[in-house]
Amino acid sequence: GIQVEQSPPDLILQEGANSTLRCNFSDSVNNLQWFHQNPWGQLINLFYIPSGTKQNGRLSATTVATERYSLLYISSSQTTDSGVYFCAVWVLSGTYKYIFGTGTRLKVLA
Template identity: 90%
Template sequence: GIQVEQSPPDLILQEGANSTLRCNFSDSVNNLQWFHQNPWGQLINLFYIPSGTKQNGRLSATTVATERYSLLYISSSQTTDSGVYFCAVEDWDSSYKLIFGSGTRLLVRP
């Protein structure tokens, strides 16, 4: 099955810093999503981005499907950005199943 790898596994930032999170996947995908899980466990969908670039406030994401990676950019980080960021891709074998990466744990210090 498809493999999803996220890097870095852990990241500590000072408030106001910028960061880039990476998601590599082992096969072609037609569905890629980024999620943020806050410290209380709530998973929030940030982007549905099978290809191209999208922006939402201080966050933006780019997926280069032909090169099998996606990037999530966080600019001017805030303490509320802390949590775990997951990317998830659709498995070609079963269109209903998203394969989640192991996540990047982000801590933003004040």
């Protein structure tokens, strides 16, 4: 089946720094979503991004489907950005469903 790899697995930043998280996937996908899991376990949808670039405040994401990767940019990081970031690819296997990467754990220090 499709493989989804995220890098780096762990990241520590000083508040105010910028970062780039990467998601590689091994086959064509119908869609891709980025999630943030906060320290309480809640998964929040950040971007639904099958291709192109989207921006939402300090966060932006780019997916290049033909090259099978997506990037999540965090600018001017804040302590509330801490948590785990997952990308998930939307594939057809029986029905449509998401396959998740193993996540990037981000800690932003004050």
